[in-house]
Amino acid sequence: MRLTRRKFIQSILGAGAAAGLPALTACSGSSKAGTASPATLAARQFAASSAPTFPKGFFWGTATAAYQIEGAWNEDGKGESIWDRFTHTPGKIKNGDTGDVACDSYHRWREDIALMRAMNLNSYRFSISWPRIQPSGSGAPNYKGLDYYSRLVDALLEAHIRPLVTLYHWDLPQALEDAGGWTNRDAAERFADYAQLVAHGLGDRVSDWVLLNEPAAFVDLGHLEGTHAPGRKSLLDFLRATHVVNLAQGAGFRALKAVRTSARVGSAFSMSPCEPATNSEADKLAAERAHAMTNTWFLDPALRGRYPEALTFLPETAMRIKPGDMEKIRAPLDFIGINLYYRAIVSAPSAMERVANTQEWLFPAKMHSGLQGSKTDFGWEVWPKALYDMVLRVTRDYNRPVIEITESGCSYNDGPDETGVVHDSRRIAYHREYLAALAQSIADGADVRGYHAWSLLDNFEWAEGFTQRFGLTYVDFKTLQRTIKDSGRWYAKVAAENRVAPA
Numbered sequence: 468m469r470l471t472r473r474k475f476i477q478s479i480l481g482a483g484a485a486a487g488l489p490a491l492t493a494c495s496g497s498s499k500a501g502t503a504s505p506a507t508l509a510a511r512q513f514a515a516s517s518a519p520t521f522p523k524g525f526f527w528g529t530a531t532a533a534y535q536i537e538g539a540w541n542e543d544g545k546g547e548s549i550w551d552r553f554t555h556t557p558g559k560i561k562n563g564d565t566g567d568v569a570c571d572s573y574h575r576w577r578e579d580i581a582l583m584r585a586m587n588l589n590s591y592r593f594s595i596s597w598p599r600i601q602p603s604g605s606g607a608p609n610y611k612g613l614d615y616y617s618r619l620v621d622a623l624l625e626a627h628i629r630p631l632v633t634l635y636h637w638d639l640p641q642a643l644e645d646a647g648g649w650t651n652r653d654a655a656e657r658f659a660d661y662a663q664l665v666a667h668g669l670g671d672r673v674s675d676w677v678l679l680n681e682p683a684a685f686v687d688l689g690h691l692e693g694t695h696a697p698g699r700k701s702l703l704d705f706l707r708a709t710h711v712v713n714l715a716q717g718a719g720f721r722a723l724k725a726v727r728t729s730a731r732v733g734s735a736f737s738m739s740p741c742e743p744a745t746n747s748e749a750d751k752l753a754a755e756r757a758h759a760m761t762n763t764w765f766l767d768p769a770l771r772g773r774y775p776e777a778l779t780f781l782p783e784t785a786m787r788i789k790p791g792d793m794e795k796i797r798a799p800l801d802f803i804g805i806n807l808y809y810r811a812i813v814s815a816p817s818a819m820e821r822v823a824n825t826q827e828w829l830f831p832a833k834m835h836s837g838l839q840g841s842k843t844d845f846g847w848e849v850w851p852k853a854l855y856d857m858v859l860r861v862t863r864d865y866n867r868p869v870i871e872i873t874e875s876g877c878s879y880n881d882g883p884d885e886t887g888v889v890h891d892s893r894r895i896a897y898h899r900e901y902l903a904a905l906a907q908s909i910a911d912g913a914d915v916r917g918y919h920a921w922s923l924l925d926n927f928e929w930a931e932g933f934t935q936r937f938g939l940t941y942v943d944f945k946t947l948q949r950t951i952k953d954s955g956r957w958y959a960k961v962a963a964e965n966r967v968a969p970a
Contacts, residue, residue: 520906522909525916525917526590526871526916527917527958527962529586529592529921529922530874530919530921531572531592531593531923531924532593532633532926533594533596534636535570535926535927536923536927537569537571537572537573538566538571538574539571543599543611543615545599546598546599546604546641547598547642548596548597548638548639549648549689549696549697550637551565552696552697553696553697556698560931561930561932562933562934564933569927572924573615579923579924579949580626582924582949583628585959586939586958587959588962589627589628589629589962590629590917590919591629591630592631592632592919593630594635594636594638595632597661598638599612601640602640602642603642604640604643605642605660608664613664613665617669620632620673629674631871631873631917632676633677634658634661634662634676634678635658636680637685649707650708655717655718659718662718666722666726666730674731676731676732676733677733677873678720678732678798679765681736682713686705689708694930695930706782707785707786712765713765716768717798718795733871734765734769734798735874736762736766736803737806737807738761738806738857739811739853740758740810740811741754741757741762741834744812744813744835747815753813753814753832753833755776756776756830757832757834759775759776760832761811761834762861763775768797769796777830778830803865804871805870805871806873806921809836809849811834812834812836812838814832814833815833816831843877844879844935845878845931847878851904852904855907858915862908867913870916871917872905872917872918874919875898875920875921876898876921877897877898877937878937879893889941889950889952891954892953894952898920898961902918905918922939923938924949925937925942925944939952940955
Protein backbone atom coordinates (compact mmCIF):
# COMPACT_ATOMS: atom_id res chain seq x y z
CA MET A 468 0.00 0.00 0.00
CA ARG A 469 1.01 3.45 0.08
CA LEU A 470 3.70 5.59 1.69
CA THR A 471 5.65 8.45 0.25
CA ARG A 472 7.80 11.50 1.09
CA ARG A 473 8.83 13.04 4.40
CA LYS A 474 11.95 15.13 4.69
CA PHE A 475 12.39 15.51 0.97
CA ILE A 476 8.94 16.93 0.50
CA GLN A 477 8.51 18.15 4.02
CA SER A 478 5.56 16.07 4.97
CA ILE A 479 4.28 15.65 8.46
CA LEU A 480 2.70 12.26 8.21
CA GLY A 481 4.08 8.94 9.34
CA ALA A 482 5.14 5.83 7.58
CA GLY A 483 2.66 3.13 7.23
CA ALA A 484 0.89 0.45 5.65
CA ALA A 485 1.18 -0.31 2.19
CA ALA A 486 -0.54 3.01 2.21
CA GLY A 487 -0.25 6.72 2.45
CA LEU A 488 1.51 9.91 1.55
CA PRO A 489 4.18 8.14 3.41
CA ALA A 490 6.11 10.36 4.82
CA LEU A 491 3.60 12.53 3.55
CA THR A 492 1.71 9.87 5.35
CA ALA A 493 0.24 9.66 8.74
CA CYS A 494 -0.33 12.95 10.36
CA SER A 495 -0.88 13.08 14.03
CA GLY A 496 -4.35 11.72 14.12
CA SER A 497 -7.02 10.75 16.46
CA SER A 498 -8.24 7.23 16.83
CA LYS A 499 -11.81 8.34 16.31
CA ALA A 500 -13.52 10.11 13.45
CA GLY A 501 -13.74 13.82 14.12
CA THR A 502 -16.79 16.05 13.90
CA ALA A 503 -17.57 16.91 10.30
CA SER A 504 -17.06 20.58 9.49
CA PRO A 505 -18.90 22.33 6.62
CA ALA A 506 -15.82 21.80 4.48
CA THR A 507 -15.91 18.09 5.25
CA LEU A 508 -19.54 17.92 4.25
CA ALA A 509 -18.72 19.72 1.02
CA ALA A 510 -16.05 17.14 0.26
CA ARG A 511 -18.64 14.43 0.73
CA GLN A 512 -20.99 15.89 -1.84
CA PHE A 513 -20.45 12.86 -4.05
CA ALA A 514 -22.25 10.64 -1.55
CA ALA A 515 -25.46 12.56 -2.24
CA SER A 516 -26.16 10.57 -5.41
CA SER A 517 -29.01 8.12 -4.89
CA ALA A 518 -27.17 5.05 -6.17
CA PRO A 519 -24.09 5.65 -8.34
CA THR A 520 -23.60 2.86 -10.87
CA PHE A 521 -20.50 1.67 -12.68
CA PRO A 522 -19.83 0.59 -16.28
CA LYS A 523 -20.65 -2.93 -17.39
CA GLY A 524 -17.67 -5.23 -16.86
CA PHE A 525 -16.20 -3.06 -14.10
CA PHE A 526 -13.59 -4.83 -12.00
CA TRP A 527 -14.33 -5.09 -8.27
CA GLY A 528 -11.30 -6.28 -6.38
CA THR A 529 -9.00 -6.13 -3.42
CA ALA A 530 -5.24 -5.67 -3.26
CA THR A 531 -2.47 -7.32 -1.24
CA ALA A 532 1.33 -7.57 -1.31
CA ALA A 533 3.46 -10.70 -0.99
CA TYR A 534 5.57 -9.66 1.99
CA GLN A 535 2.54 -8.35 3.86
CA ILE A 536 0.49 -11.55 3.70
CA GLU A 537 2.46 -14.61 2.57
CA GLY A 538 4.77 -15.48 5.43
CA ALA A 539 6.86 -18.59 4.68
CA TRP A 540 9.80 -16.22 4.46
CA ASN A 541 12.43 -18.94 4.07
CA GLU A 542 10.45 -21.90 2.73
CA ASP A 543 10.69 -23.81 -0.55
CA GLY A 544 13.90 -22.17 -1.70
CA LYS A 545 12.86 -18.54 -1.23
CA GLY A 546 15.80 -16.16 -0.85
CA GLU A 547 16.17 -13.30 1.61
CA SER A 548 14.56 -9.99 0.68
CA ILE A 549 15.45 -6.50 1.86
CA TRP A 550 12.32 -6.62 4.03
CA ASP A 551 13.42 -9.87 5.65
CA ARG A 552 16.72 -8.22 6.54
CA PHE A 553 15.12 -4.94 7.61
CA THR A 554 12.46 -6.44 9.89
CA HIS A 555 15.03 -8.74 11.50
CA THR A 556 17.08 -5.65 12.46
CA PRO A 557 16.15 -4.53 15.99
CA GLY A 558 14.40 -1.17 16.27
CA LYS A 559 13.17 -0.90 12.70
CA ILE A 560 9.53 -2.04 13.11
CA LYS A 561 6.96 -1.26 15.79
CA ASN A 562 6.85 -3.95 18.48
CA GLY A 563 9.61 -5.85 16.68
CA ASP A 564 7.02 -7.33 14.29
CA THR A 565 8.08 -9.16 11.14
CA GLY A 566 6.43 -10.65 8.09
CA ASP A 567 7.91 -14.09 8.79
CA VAL A 568 4.39 -15.50 9.16
CA ALA A 569 2.16 -12.48 8.44
CA CYS A 570 -1.24 -13.90 7.36
CA ASP A 571 0.32 -17.22 6.30
CA SER A 572 -1.28 -16.85 2.88
CA TYR A 573 1.45 -19.00 1.38
CA HIS A 574 -0.33 -21.92 3.03
CA ARG A 575 -3.85 -20.46 3.38
CA TRP A 576 -4.39 -19.05 -0.11
CA ARG A 577 -7.41 -21.28 -0.66
CA GLU A 578 -9.10 -19.65 2.34
CA ASP A 579 -8.30 -16.24 0.87
CA ILE A 580 -9.86 -17.12 -2.47
CA ALA A 581 -12.94 -18.30 -0.60
CA LEU A 582 -13.12 -14.86 1.01
CA MET A 583 -12.98 -13.22 -2.42
CA ARG A 584 -15.76 -15.44 -3.70
CA ALA A 585 -17.87 -14.56 -0.67
CA MET A 586 -17.33 -10.88 -1.55
CA ASN A 587 -18.37 -11.44 -5.20
CA LEU A 588 -15.03 -10.11 -6.43
CA ASN A 589 -13.94 -10.49 -10.05
CA SER A 590 -10.38 -9.14 -9.70
CA TYR A 591 -7.50 -9.74 -7.27
CA ARG A 592 -4.39 -7.63 -7.29
CA PHE A 593 -1.52 -9.51 -5.64
CA SER A 594 2.24 -9.32 -5.93
CA ILE A 595 4.92 -11.87 -6.65
CA SER A 596 7.87 -12.13 -4.30
CA TRP A 597 10.95 -11.63 -6.45
CA PRO A 598 13.25 -13.67 -4.14
CA ARG A 599 10.71 -16.50 -4.20
CA ILE A 600 11.30 -16.70 -7.97
CA GLN A 601 15.01 -15.79 -8.03
CA PRO A 602 16.55 -16.26 -4.57
CA SER A 603 19.68 -14.32 -5.51
CA GLY A 604 17.97 -11.87 -7.86
CA SER A 605 19.31 -13.47 -11.03
CA GLY A 606 19.66 -16.79 -12.79
CA ALA A 607 17.27 -19.67 -13.30
CA PRO A 608 13.87 -19.62 -11.58
CA ASN A 609 13.08 -21.40 -8.35
CA TYR A 610 10.36 -23.69 -9.67
CA LYS A 611 8.77 -24.27 -6.26
CA GLY A 612 8.14 -20.55 -6.02
CA LEU A 613 6.82 -20.33 -9.56
CA ASP A 614 4.57 -23.33 -8.95
CA TYR A 615 3.01 -21.59 -5.95
CA TYR A 616 1.92 -18.63 -8.05
CA SER A 617 0.84 -20.92 -10.86
CA ARG A 618 -1.54 -22.76 -8.52
CA LEU A 619 -2.85 -19.43 -7.20
CA VAL A 620 -3.52 -18.14 -10.72
CA ASP A 621 -5.28 -21.34 -11.74
CA ALA A 622 -7.52 -21.23 -8.67
CA LEU A 623 -8.38 -17.58 -9.26
CA LEU A 624 -9.36 -18.27 -12.86
CA GLU A 625 -11.46 -21.23 -11.75
CA ALA A 626 -13.26 -18.86 -9.37
CA HIS A 627 -13.79 -16.37 -12.24
CA ILE A 628 -11.48 -13.83 -10.61
CA ARG A 629 -9.02 -11.93 -12.79
CA PRO A 630 -5.41 -12.17 -11.55
CA LEU A 631 -3.89 -8.67 -11.65
CA VAL A 632 -0.24 -9.45 -10.99
CA THR A 633 2.22 -6.93 -9.52
CA LEU A 634 5.81 -7.83 -10.27
CA TYR A 635 7.46 -5.62 -7.68
CA HIS A 636 5.88 -4.62 -4.37
CA TRP A 637 9.04 -3.64 -2.51
CA ASP A 638 10.73 -6.99 -1.73
CA LEU A 639 14.02 -6.68 -3.60
CA PRO A 640 16.30 -9.72 -3.24
CA GLN A 641 18.87 -8.89 -0.56
CA ALA A 642 21.65 -10.17 -2.84
CA LEU A 643 20.88 -7.33 -5.27
CA GLU A 644 20.85 -4.80 -2.44
CA ASP A 645 24.28 -6.05 -1.42
CA ALA A 646 25.42 -5.22 -4.95
CA GLY A 647 24.05 -1.66 -4.74
CA GLY A 648 20.33 -2.26 -5.04
CA TRP A 649 18.30 0.33 -6.92
CA THR A 650 21.29 2.69 -7.07
CA ASN A 651 23.09 0.17 -9.32
CA ARG A 652 22.10 0.39 -13.01
CA ASP A 653 22.44 -3.37 -13.29
CA ALA A 654 19.24 -3.72 -11.19
CA ALA A 655 17.19 -2.50 -14.16
CA GLU A 656 18.36 -5.40 -16.32
CA ARG A 657 17.93 -7.85 -13.46
CA PHE A 658 14.32 -6.67 -13.13
CA ALA A 659 13.76 -7.16 -16.86
CA ASP A 660 15.13 -10.71 -16.64
CA TYR A 661 12.85 -11.45 -13.69
CA ALA A 662 9.83 -10.01 -15.52
CA GLN A 663 10.56 -12.22 -18.49
CA LEU A 664 10.85 -15.34 -16.33
CA VAL A 665 7.48 -14.67 -14.70
CA ALA A 666 5.87 -13.87 -18.05
CA HIS A 667 7.09 -17.19 -19.44
CA GLY A 668 5.73 -19.01 -16.39
CA LEU A 669 2.35 -17.30 -16.03
CA GLY A 670 1.75 -15.27 -19.19
CA ASP A 671 -0.35 -17.96 -20.84
CA ARG A 672 -3.01 -17.31 -18.15
CA VAL A 673 -2.29 -13.82 -16.82
CA SER A 674 -3.17 -10.98 -19.17
CA ASP A 675 -2.95 -7.95 -16.86
CA TRP A 676 0.29 -6.86 -15.16
CA VAL A 677 1.52 -4.12 -12.82
CA LEU A 678 5.25 -3.52 -13.15
CA LEU A 679 5.98 -1.51 -10.00
CA ASN A 680 4.01 -0.58 -6.93
CA GLU A 681 4.48 3.02 -5.80
CA PRO A 682 8.01 3.70 -7.03
CA ALA A 683 7.85 7.19 -5.48
CA ALA A 684 7.22 5.58 -2.10
CA PHE A 685 9.85 2.86 -2.04
CA VAL A 686 12.52 5.12 -3.52
CA ASP A 687 11.83 7.89 -1.01
CA LEU A 688 11.16 5.89 2.14
CA GLY A 689 13.88 3.35 1.48
CA HIS A 690 16.65 5.64 0.23
CA LEU A 691 16.03 9.15 1.61
CA GLU A 692 13.94 8.69 4.74
CA GLY A 693 15.38 5.38 5.87
CA THR A 694 12.09 4.33 7.49
CA HIS A 695 11.58 1.45 5.04
CA ALA A 696 13.89 -1.17 3.64
CA PRO A 697 16.73 -0.99 2.83
CA GLY A 698 16.97 1.87 5.33
CA ARG A 699 19.24 4.31 3.49
CA LYS A 700 19.24 8.02 4.28
CA SER A 701 20.91 9.75 1.37
CA LEU A 702 19.71 12.39 -1.09
CA LEU A 703 22.24 11.07 -3.59
CA ASP A 704 20.90 7.52 -3.24
CA PHE A 705 17.37 8.86 -3.70
CA LEU A 706 18.31 10.59 -6.96
CA ARG A 707 20.26 7.62 -8.31
CA ALA A 708 17.56 5.11 -7.36
CA THR A 709 14.97 7.32 -9.09
CA HIS A 710 16.70 6.93 -12.43
CA VAL A 711 17.48 3.23 -12.11
CA VAL A 712 13.86 2.48 -11.17
CA ASN A 713 12.66 4.44 -14.21
CA LEU A 714 15.08 2.44 -16.35
CA ALA A 715 13.70 -0.75 -14.79
CA GLN A 716 10.13 0.29 -15.57
CA GLY A 717 11.00 0.74 -19.24
CA ALA A 718 13.06 -2.45 -19.42
CA GLY A 719 10.40 -4.47 -17.60
CA PHE A 720 7.69 -3.22 -19.95
CA ARG A 721 9.65 -4.30 -23.01
CA ALA A 722 10.53 -7.67 -21.45
CA LEU A 723 6.88 -8.49 -20.74
CA LYS A 724 5.74 -7.40 -24.19
CA ALA A 725 8.51 -9.48 -25.79
CA VAL A 726 6.99 -12.60 -24.23
CA ARG A 727 3.30 -11.64 -24.51
CA THR A 728 2.58 -8.88 -26.99
CA SER A 729 -1.10 -8.92 -26.04
CA ALA A 730 -0.41 -8.38 -22.32
CA ARG A 731 -1.90 -5.28 -20.69
CA VAL A 732 0.94 -3.69 -18.75
CA GLY A 733 0.84 -0.75 -16.34
CA SER A 734 2.30 0.48 -13.06
CA ALA A 735 0.62 1.48 -9.79
CA PHE A 736 1.52 5.04 -8.76
CA SER A 737 0.94 6.58 -5.34
CA MET A 738 -0.96 9.79 -6.00
CA SER A 739 -2.48 12.66 -4.05
CA PRO A 740 -3.90 15.90 -5.45
CA CYS A 741 -1.68 18.77 -4.34
CA GLU A 742 -3.65 21.86 -3.34
CA PRO A 743 -1.99 25.26 -2.76
CA ALA A 744 -2.37 26.44 0.83
CA THR A 745 -3.34 29.92 -0.40
CA ASN A 746 -4.08 31.66 -3.71
CA SER A 747 -0.61 33.20 -3.81
CA GLU A 748 1.45 32.58 -6.94
CA ALA A 749 4.25 31.17 -4.77
CA ASP A 750 1.98 28.53 -3.24
CA LYS A 751 0.48 27.67 -6.63
CA LEU A 752 3.95 27.12 -8.07
CA ALA A 753 4.92 25.04 -5.04
CA ALA A 754 1.77 22.92 -5.50
CA GLU A 755 2.68 22.22 -9.12
CA ARG A 756 6.18 21.19 -8.07
CA ALA A 757 4.67 18.91 -5.45
CA HIS A 758 2.32 17.42 -8.03
CA ALA A 759 5.28 16.66 -10.30
CA MET A 760 7.26 15.01 -7.53
CA THR A 761 4.36 13.19 -5.88
CA ASN A 762 2.31 12.10 -8.89
CA THR A 763 4.35 12.16 -12.11
CA TRP A 764 8.03 11.65 -11.12
CA PHE A 765 7.76 8.09 -12.45
CA LEU A 766 4.83 8.58 -14.83
CA ASP A 767 6.19 11.30 -17.12
CA PRO A 768 9.40 9.34 -17.79
CA ALA A 769 7.32 6.36 -18.94
CA LEU A 770 4.80 8.22 -21.07
CA ARG A 771 6.80 11.28 -22.16
CA GLY A 772 10.43 10.23 -21.92
CA ARG A 773 11.36 13.09 -19.60
CA TYR A 774 11.38 14.08 -15.96
CA PRO A 775 8.72 16.58 -14.86
CA GLU A 776 9.72 20.01 -13.57
CA ALA A 777 9.65 19.20 -9.88
CA LEU A 778 13.09 20.45 -8.87
CA THR A 779 14.73 23.83 -9.38
CA PHE A 780 17.03 22.02 -11.80
CA LEU A 781 17.51 18.40 -12.85
CA PRO A 782 20.74 17.03 -11.31
CA GLU A 783 21.61 14.82 -14.27
CA THR A 784 25.16 14.09 -13.11
CA ALA A 785 24.04 13.06 -9.62
CA MET A 786 21.30 10.89 -11.14
CA ARG A 787 23.84 9.31 -13.53
CA ILE A 788 21.72 9.93 -16.60
CA LYS A 789 23.55 8.67 -19.69
CA PRO A 790 23.04 9.42 -23.38
CA GLY A 791 20.12 7.39 -24.71
CA ASP A 792 18.59 6.84 -21.26
CA MET A 793 15.55 9.00 -21.91
CA GLU A 794 14.48 6.64 -24.67
CA LYS A 795 15.11 3.62 -22.47
CA ILE A 796 12.83 4.92 -19.72
CA ARG A 797 9.88 5.19 -22.11
CA ALA A 798 7.08 2.70 -21.53
CA PRO A 799 3.76 3.32 -23.32
CA LEU A 800 1.72 1.88 -20.46
CA ASP A 801 -1.58 0.26 -21.37
CA PHE A 802 -3.17 1.58 -18.19
CA ILE A 803 -2.32 3.82 -15.26
CA GLY A 804 -2.80 2.38 -11.79
CA ILE A 805 -3.68 4.93 -9.11
CA ASN A 806 -3.17 4.27 -5.40
CA LEU A 807 -4.92 7.06 -3.53
CA TYR A 808 -5.81 7.68 0.10
CA TYR A 809 -5.80 11.46 0.73
CA ARG A 810 -4.80 14.89 -0.54
CA ALA A 811 -1.82 17.17 0.22
CA ILE A 812 -1.77 20.86 1.08
CA VAL A 813 1.30 22.70 -0.25
CA SER A 814 2.97 25.97 0.60
CA ALA A 815 6.15 27.64 -0.56
CA PRO A 816 9.09 27.83 1.88
CA SER A 817 10.42 31.25 2.77
CA ALA A 818 13.65 32.56 1.31
CA MET A 819 15.39 31.96 4.64
CA GLU A 820 14.13 28.38 4.79
CA ARG A 821 15.48 27.73 1.29
CA VAL A 822 18.87 29.15 2.15
CA ALA A 823 19.10 27.11 5.36
CA ASN A 824 18.02 23.78 3.86
CA THR A 825 19.56 22.21 0.77
CA GLN A 826 16.55 20.05 0.07
CA GLU A 827 14.15 23.00 0.27
CA TRP A 828 16.41 24.85 -2.14
CA LEU A 829 16.29 21.95 -4.60
CA PHE A 830 12.61 21.21 -3.96
CA PRO A 831 10.87 24.41 -2.78
CA ALA A 832 7.57 22.97 -1.62
CA LYS A 833 6.31 22.21 1.89
CA MET A 834 3.66 19.49 2.01
CA HIS A 835 1.13 18.95 4.78
CA SER A 836 -1.89 16.79 5.32
CA GLY A 837 -5.39 18.22 5.11
CA LEU A 838 -7.03 19.04 8.42
CA GLN A 839 -10.70 19.51 7.50
CA GLY A 840 -11.82 15.93 7.03
CA SER A 841 -12.22 13.29 9.70
CA LYS A 842 -9.20 11.11 10.46
CA THR A 843 -8.64 7.38 10.20
CA ASP A 844 -6.98 5.50 13.04
CA PHE A 845 -3.73 6.01 11.14
CA GLY A 846 -4.29 9.77 11.24
CA TRP A 847 -4.97 10.17 7.52
CA GLU A 848 -7.57 12.68 6.41
CA VAL A 849 -10.67 11.23 4.77
CA TRP A 850 -11.27 13.38 1.68
CA PRO A 851 -13.18 11.63 -1.12
CA LYS A 852 -12.87 14.62 -3.45
CA ALA A 853 -9.15 13.76 -3.63
CA LEU A 854 -9.98 10.70 -5.74
CA TYR A 855 -12.25 12.68 -8.05
CA ASP A 856 -9.67 15.45 -8.52
CA MET A 857 -6.77 13.07 -9.14
CA VAL A 858 -8.59 10.86 -11.62
CA LEU A 859 -9.77 13.85 -13.66
CA ARG A 860 -6.33 15.47 -13.64
CA VAL A 861 -4.72 12.29 -14.98
CA THR A 862 -7.55 12.01 -17.51
CA ARG A 863 -6.98 15.58 -18.70
CA ASP A 864 -3.17 15.59 -18.67
CA TYR A 865 -2.64 12.23 -20.40
CA ASN A 866 -5.35 12.25 -23.06
CA ARG A 867 -7.93 10.08 -21.29
CA PRO A 868 -5.86 6.97 -20.52
CA VAL A 869 -7.31 3.75 -19.16
CA ILE A 870 -7.18 3.96 -15.36
CA GLU A 871 -7.53 1.36 -12.63
CA ILE A 872 -7.75 2.28 -8.97
CA THR A 873 -5.18 -0.21 -7.76
CA GLU A 874 -5.47 0.80 -4.07
CA SER A 875 -7.65 2.86 -1.77
CA GLY A 876 -8.59 2.16 1.81
CA CYS A 877 -8.46 3.12 5.45
CA SER A 878 -7.18 1.88 8.78
CA TYR A 879 -9.76 1.46 11.53
CA ASN A 880 -8.84 -0.94 14.30
CA ASP A 881 -12.32 -2.22 15.13
CA GLY A 882 -12.28 -5.77 16.50
CA PRO A 883 -14.87 -8.51 16.95
CA ASP A 884 -17.69 -7.95 19.44
CA GLU A 885 -18.86 -10.60 21.92
CA THR A 886 -20.57 -12.47 19.07
CA GLY A 887 -17.50 -12.40 16.84
CA VAL A 888 -18.88 -9.77 14.43
CA VAL A 889 -16.69 -6.84 13.33
CA HIS A 890 -18.78 -3.69 12.99
CA ASP A 891 -16.64 -1.23 11.02
CA SER A 892 -19.13 1.36 9.82
CA ARG A 893 -16.42 4.01 9.33
CA ARG A 894 -14.73 1.82 6.69
CA ILE A 895 -18.05 1.39 4.90
CA ALA A 896 -18.52 5.17 4.93
CA TYR A 897 -15.02 5.67 3.53
CA HIS A 898 -15.50 3.35 0.57
CA ARG A 899 -19.04 4.56 -0.08
CA GLU A 900 -17.86 8.16 -0.35
CA TYR A 901 -14.73 7.42 -2.39
CA LEU A 902 -16.70 5.21 -4.77
CA ALA A 903 -19.32 7.92 -5.20
CA ALA A 904 -16.50 10.32 -6.10
CA LEU A 905 -15.08 7.77 -8.52
CA ALA A 906 -18.48 7.27 -10.17
CA GLN A 907 -18.74 11.01 -10.68
CA SER A 908 -15.29 11.11 -12.30
CA ILE A 909 -16.44 8.41 -14.74
CA ALA A 910 -19.61 10.38 -15.48
CA ASP A 911 -17.38 13.40 -16.16
CA GLY A 912 -15.31 11.55 -18.75
CA ALA A 913 -12.67 9.38 -17.05
CA ASP A 914 -12.07 5.87 -18.41
CA VAL A 915 -11.83 3.92 -15.14
CA ARG A 916 -12.02 0.13 -15.39
CA GLY A 917 -11.68 -1.10 -11.79
CA TYR A 918 -11.44 -0.41 -8.04
CA HIS A 919 -9.28 -2.44 -5.66
CA ALA A 920 -9.86 -1.89 -1.97
CA TRP A 921 -6.82 -2.01 0.25
CA SER A 922 -6.94 -4.60 1.57
CA LEU A 923 -8.43 -8.09 1.44
CA LEU A 924 -6.89 -8.86 4.85
CA ASP A 925 -5.60 -7.12 7.89
CA ASN A 926 -1.87 -7.63 7.41
CA PHE A 927 1.70 -6.61 8.16
CA GLU A 928 1.79 -2.86 7.51
CA TRP A 929 5.49 -2.26 6.92
CA ALA A 930 7.06 -0.01 9.59
CA GLU A 931 3.79 -0.07 11.55
CA GLY A 932 3.95 -3.85 11.99
CA PHE A 933 0.54 -5.22 12.97
CA THR A 934 -0.72 -2.03 14.61
CA GLN A 935 -2.89 -0.81 11.71
CA ARG A 936 -5.81 -2.74 10.20
CA PHE A 937 -6.88 -1.93 6.63
CA GLY A 938 -8.61 -5.20 5.77
CA LEU A 939 -12.16 -5.98 4.72
CA THR A 940 -11.40 -9.21 6.59
CA TYR A 941 -10.32 -9.31 10.23
CA VAL A 942 -7.28 -11.49 10.92
CA ASP A 943 -6.53 -12.81 14.40
CA PHE A 944 -2.74 -12.72 14.22
CA LYS A 945 -2.42 -15.39 16.92
CA THR A 946 -4.71 -17.99 15.36
CA LEU A 947 -4.73 -16.56 11.80
CA GLN A 948 -8.49 -17.06 11.70
CA ARG A 949 -10.19 -14.86 9.09
CA THR A 950 -13.54 -13.10 9.71
CA ILE A 951 -15.23 -10.99 7.06
CA LYS A 952 -16.07 -7.60 8.54
CA ASP A 953 -19.31 -5.70 7.97
CA SER A 954 -17.39 -3.70 5.35
CA GLY A 955 -16.54 -6.88 3.47
CA ARG A 956 -20.19 -7.88 3.39
CA TRP A 957 -21.17 -4.40 2.26
CA TYR A 958 -18.51 -4.50 -0.48
CA ALA A 959 -19.87 -7.86 -1.62
CA LYS A 960 -23.24 -6.23 -2.24
CA VAL A 961 -21.61 -3.38 -4.17
CA ALA A 962 -19.73 -5.85 -6.36
CA ALA A 963 -22.83 -7.99 -6.97
CA GLU A 964 -25.00 -5.01 -7.94
CA ASN A 965 -22.26 -2.94 -9.67
CA ARG A 966 -23.52 0.11 -7.82
CA VAL A 967 -23.29 1.84 -4.47
CA ALA A 968 -26.64 1.79 -2.71
CA PRO A 969 -27.55 4.88 -0.67
CA ALA A 970 -26.68 4.84 3.00
